[in-house]
Amino acid sequence: MPVPDTSFFQSHYIPNTPSQQQEMLDAIGVNSIDDLFSDIPAKHRHPTLDIPHPMSEIDLKFQLMALGLKNSNLEQNACFLGAGAYNHFSPSIVKPILTRGEFLTSYTPYQAEASQGTLQVAYEFQSLISNLMDMDVANDGMYDGATSFAEAALMACRVTKRDEIYVLDTINPVYREVIETYALPQKLKIYTLPAKNPILPATAACLLVQYPNFHGNIEDLALYKRQTEDAGALLVVSADPIAMGMLKPPGEFGADIVTGEGQGLGVPISYGGPYVGLFCTRKKFVRQMPGRIVGRTNDSEGKTGYVLTLQTREQHIRRERATSNICTSQALLALAATITMAAVGKTGFRQLSELNYHKAHYAASLIEKLPGFSLPLEGEFFNEFVVKCPTNPSTINKRLLANEIIGGLDISSSMPDCMLIAVTEMNTEPQITALVTTLAEFGS
Amino acid sequence: MNNIHAFQRKLLMERSVPGRIGSILPDLDVPKQNLPRPELLRDNLDFPELSEPEIVRYFTNLSRLNFSIDTNFYPLGSCTMKYNPKINDEIAFSPGYAGLHPNQPIDEVQGALTILYRLQGYLREITGMSGVSLAPLAGAQGELAGVLMMRRYLMDNGQEQRLKMLIPDSAHGTNPASAKMAGFNVVSVPTDDSGNTNLEALRAEATNDLAGIMITLPSTLGLFDKNIVEICNIIHQAGGLVYADGANMNALLGQVKIGDLGFDVMHLNLHKTFSTPHGGGGPGAGPVAVKSILEPYLPAPIIGLNQEPNEKHYYLESPNKSIGKLAAFHGNFGVLVRAYVYIRSLGDYGLKQISENAVLNANYIKEKLKGYYNLPFDRNCMHEVVFSATKHKDKGVNGLSISKRLLDYGFHAPTMYFPLTVDEALLIEPTETESKETLDLFIETMKSIDQEAQSQPDLVHDAPHNTPIRRLDEAKAAREPDLRWSRPEEP
Numbered sequence: 001m002p003v004p005d006t007s008f009f010q011s012h013y014i015p016n017t018p019s020q021q022q023e024m025l026d027a028i029g030v031n032s033i034d035d036l037f038s039d040i041p042a043k044h045r046h047p048t049l050d051i052p053h054p055m056s057e058i059d060l061k062f063q064l065m066a067l068g069l070k071n072s073n074l075e076q077n078a079c080f081l082g083a084g085a086y087n088h089f090s091p092s093i094v095k096p097i098l099t100r101g102e103f104l105t106s107y108t109p110y111q112a113e114a115s116q117g118t119l120q121v122a123y124e125f126q127s128l129i130s131n132l133m134d135m136d137v138a139n140d141g142m143y144d145g146a147t148s149f150a151e152a153a154l155m156a157c158r159v160t161k162r163d164e165i166y167v168l169d170t171i172n173p174v175y176r177e178v179i180e181t182y183a184l185p186q187k188l189k190i191y192t193l194p195a196k197n198p199i200l201p202a203t204a205a206c207l208l209v210q211y212p213n214f215h216g217n218i219e220d221l222a223l224y225k226r227q228t229e230d231a232g233a234l235l236v237v238s239a240d241p242i243a244m245g246m247l248k249p250p251g252e253f254g255a256d257i258v259t260g261e262g263q264g265l266g267v268p269i270s271y272g273g274p275y276v277g278l279f280c281t282r283k284k285f286v287r288q289m290p291g292r293i294v295g296r297t298n299d300s301e302g303k304t305g306y307v308l309t310l311q312t313r314e315q316h317i318r319r320e321r322a323t324s325n326i327c328t329s330q331a332l333l334a335l336a337a338t339i340t341m342a343a344v345g346k347t348g349f350r351q352l353s354e355l356n357y358h359k360a361h362y363a364a365s366l367i368e369k370l371p372g373f374s375l376p377l378e379g380e381f382f383n384e385f386v387v388k389c390p391t392n393p394s395t396i397n398k399r400l401l402a403n404e405i406i407g408g409l410d411i412s413s414s415m416p417d418c419m420l421i422a423v424t425e426m427n428t429e430p431q432i433t434a435l436v437t438t439l440a441e442f443g444s
Numbered sequence: 445m446n447n448i449h450a451f452q453r454k455l456l457m458e459r460s461v462p463g464r465i466g467s468i469l470p471d472l473d474v475p476k477q478n479l480p481r482p483e484l485l486r487d488n489l490d491f492p493e494l495s496e497p498e499i500v501r502y503f504t505n506l507s508r509l510n511f512s513i514d515t516n517f518y519p520l521g522s523c524t525m526k527y528n529p530k531i532n533d534e535i536a537f538s539p540g541y542a543g544l545h546p547n548q549p550i551d552e553v554q555g556a557l558t559i560l561y562r563l564q565g566y567l568r569e570i571t572g573m574s575g576v577s578l579a580p581l582a583g584a585q586g587e588l589a590g591v592l593m594m595r596r597y598l599m600d601n602g603q604e605q606r607l608k609m610l611i612p613d614s615a616h617g618t619n620p621a622s623a624k625m626a627g628f629n630v631v632s633v634p635t636d637d638s639g640n641t642n643l644e645a646l647r648a649e650a651t652n653d654l655a656g657i658m659i660t661l662p663s664t665l666g667l668f669d670k671n672i673v674e675i676c677n678i679i680h681q682a683g684g685l686v687y688a689d690g691a692n693m694n695a696l697l698g699q700v701k702i703g704d705l706g707f708d709v710m711h712l713n714l715h716k717t718f719s720t721p722h723g724g725g726g727p728g729a730g731p732v733a734v735k736s737i738l739e740p741y742l743p744a745p746i747i748g749l750n751q752e753p754n755e756k757h758y759y760l761e762s763p764n765k766s767i768g769k770l771a772a773f774h775g776n777f778g779v780l781v782r783a784y785v786y787i788r789s790l791g792d793y794g795l796k797q798i799s800e801n802a803v804l805n806a807n808y809i810k811e812k813l814k815g816y817y818n819l820p821f822d823r824n825c826m827h828e829v830v831f832s833a834t835k836h837k838d839k840g841v842n843g844l845s846i847s848k849r850l851l852d853y854g855f856h857a858p859t860m861y862f863p864l865t866v867d868e869a870l871l872i873e874p875t876e877t878e879s880k881e882t883l884d885l886f887i888e889t890m891k892s893i894d895q896e897a898q899s900q901p902d903l904v905h906d907a908p909h910n911t912p913i914r915r916l917d918e919a920k921a922a923r924e925p926d927l928r929w930s931r932p933e934e935p
Contacts, residue, residue, distance in 0.1 A: 013794075014876050015878065015879035020880045024805075024807075037668075037803065039669075040668055041672075044701070044704045047701045051570070051791060060785065064535045067555040067559065068535075068538055071555040073544055074545060076539075081545045081548065085545060085773065087545065093496060095537065101512050102507035102510040103512070104512070105513035105514045105525075106723075107724070107725070108726075113848065113913055113914070113915065114516075114851050116506070117506040117724075120506055123455075126928050128491065131490045136928075180768060181767060181769055181770060185595060244486070245486075245489065247484060249486055269544065269546070270777050271553065271773070271774065272771075272772070275772075286927070296926040297916050297920045298920070299913045299915060301914050310925060311922075315620075320620035324625070325588060325621035325622040325624075327582070327584055327617075329725040335724070341492075342466060343467045344491075348467060357477065359472075380480045380481070394549070401552065425470070
């Protein structure tokens with residue numbers, strides 16, 4: 001590859017030419033740009049930088065598109081993989097709106113008069129998420145479903161002034177790890193309870209429940225609400241937003257804090273991020289909430305407008321006494337979710353949810369009949385279920401991939417020979433048939 | 445007169461008309477299954493009913509109420525609002541990257557892991573550190589990861605009594621908030637008259653309960669602390685560790701390696717220095733970089749490489765003493781891809797030109813405006829310059845008014861009232877992607893506002909006048925929180 005001559009290189013992202021730079025140096029009254037860096041100790045200046053030379057847009061695109069082809073993506077393959085991220089419908093209108101520079105390249109809306117677009121979208125997001133979960137208020141978004149759940153546990157400890165976090169054994173094990181990362185350094189204690197018959201002590205700050213749970217089952221929120229109430233603890237629920245199209249929302253059961261992973265609401269699956277965490281609570285706890293919150297008010301002429309509000313909870317005002325160190329709201333992904341909720345709409349959302357349900361149950365009913373396969377867990381489920389296989393799930397998944405099918409998550413480390421299969425509205429009947437046919441090859 | 449503006453701003457639920465639909469979903473193509481018990485089902489979902497064209501027009505019109513980098517000069521200090529290259533988005537949104545499930549077996553995503561592995565290497569090289577984790581989802585989470593690693597390292601070395609974290613008074617609020625979340629006690633360190641850390645105060649705090657210090661370099665005053673190597677020595681001699689907040693790394697790209705100066709751990713803001721779009725407040729990414737002593741504590745996952753005879757094989761691993769997982773998956777992949785594309789596009793020469801031009805542009809503004817606005821630290825600045833808008837306070841014109849008046853002229857405001865240590869602070873960061881012509885127009889505008897403040901103070905005091913909305917009643921918003929749409933009560 002020819003080496004570019006550095007003395008002539010000018011990045012296409014930098015407008016000022018060498019002669020303009022010289023004019024500016026003259027105006028400042030220094031001889032060279034180097035003089036501006038004189039506060040840096042001389043012995044550490046001008047380090048070698050072992051980074052490849054600049055690349056043209058054509059070469060770069062060519063190289064990266066080729067590298068992208070090394071991946072097996074969800075456009076070319078049927079996907080039955082879930083466990084926290086799902087292949088859901090994202091309306092065609094999402095990307096064109098998301099990539100409008102006015103949304104994409106703006107900052108956190110500190111200057112409300114110059115950010116009404118972002119602020120009004122945030123208010124819409126808060127409104128629709130509150131409706132979806134049937135809660136009083138939602139914030140403008142957290143990093144992802146796992147961190148949102150962890151922050152909810154911390155908030156429950158602040159609200160109750162207790163330090164014991166109880167977690168059902170049916171939550172996503174990775175979420176459990178993230179809760180530990182956040183809670184243990186703050187000297188909070190975490191205990192696991194069996195979902196079947198949890199006994200919650202009167203010292204508990206909260207009980208954390210996933211709805212549907214990691215294995216896809218619909219947890220009995222009414223039971224957990226009674227137990228948390230008896231213990232004077234908060235019920236914290238991480239709910240799948242797509243399931244809320246048909247399932248009774250956590251708010252109706254009296255949940256105190258509701259979180260969730262917003263990726264299913266039209267956010268690209270993108271190998272795990274960026275996503276948006278959902279976070280709702282009751283009105284009386286709003287001043288203990290982490291994250292950005294947008295409120296409606298009016299301007300000096302009486303016109304309605306929106307601002308960041310209740311900022312005295314936040315790090316840029318309260319510093320070490322803030323409710324959290326978070327300053328991101330994942331606003332762009334909250335925008336994607338808002339557009340998706342608007343486009344799918346009232347009747348569509350129920351329909352979307354039921355498509356997941358019926359397709360998943362159909363697939364489960366066929367797999368259950370295959371020799372050597374079984375569904376080891378009892379109870380109602382939504383769009384995800386555990387399958388016990390006649391052999392190692394990773395072997396099965398390799399065969400599936402050869403048939404352009406991405407199989408379920410291998411969970412054999414916790415349940416021998418089991419995989420967790422998710423079916424969504426994106427899976428067609430032929431895809432389900434192909435999955436079942438390939439699985440049948442393993443039946444004894 | 446019609447009221448098109450009010451019409452454009454009606455909320456989704458206020459626009460809803462029963463019977464409209466915004467997307468057609470497929471018919472059920474499998475046999476209908478038994479529904480769960482009725483007590484598990486919801487009765488009603490209060491969602492809007494709208495057609496596709498009105499949704500598109502609604503959001504498009506909302507977008508036009510925003511200032512953005514694509515439409516405006518956005519000199520927001522400490523936020524590095526530089527141009528966000530479009531090729532970065534194009535690659536990140538392509539199916540080969542955007543269409544990957546995070547739980548796919550690693551054999552299926554070798555292309556994605558190749559990018560992450562190389563990005564780890566580039567960031568190690570840029571920072572002069574020996575290990576990098578791309579896991580943190582934002583700058584503040586990178587800080588949390590960094591201080592958690594410090595805590596665990598100290599505990600493993602029998603130093604659990606070291607709980608005092610020093611933080612300069614000019615620091616971002618996330619620093620003390622993150623330190624607190626990691627279980628540290630925060631002690632503030634003052635800045636001296638020339639804008640450097642007060643060494644006397646620092647030495648006085650260098651006791652045997654010292655955990656370390658978190659320093660933003662260059663500082664949020666836009667200054668490179670001349671005593672930085674000595675600060676690192678003082679902390680190390682007292683048994684503490686030194687953290688660098690890399691929020692202002694745009695000033696230093698290719699000019700100096702943070703690791704060479706003595707720092708043990710740092711985070712980078714890819715959404716600042718490495719050009720990924722802010723999206724109105726996220727997503728970001730905040731990778732952490734560490735010296736070898738802290739490598740075993742890095743947050744999971746790290747991307748590893750098996751060099752086999754015929755092919756390379758990348759894999760995900762958790763370091764043996766890892767502080768654990770920070771999120772459900774592997775970091776903000778879409779943001780990481782954009783940063784990778786940016787680094788490859790600029791290359792070694794380009795990265796150095798970034799910092800050179802960022803610093804040049806800031807010094808040019810400083811020089812041109814210093815006779816018009818008070819300059820608390822009259823020395824070479826780095827990528828940003830802090831002024832103090834105290835000159836016209838007697839006329840009722842303060843930093844807030846000047847900021848709002850800039851909006852009238854089509855420029856986004858600087859960061860105002862930050863750092864907290866400068867009275868009426870206006871922190872201006874032009875970045876390298878602005879032309880001299882834009883900077884000159886901004887400078888002229890700032891001079892005009894200075895004139896206006898003398899001759900027509902009310903004009904500035906009551907600004908903005910030309911924005912879609914005038915100054916908003918923030919006190920009311922906080923006193924009577926209205927945080928969501930609610931269905932009006934039936935009469």
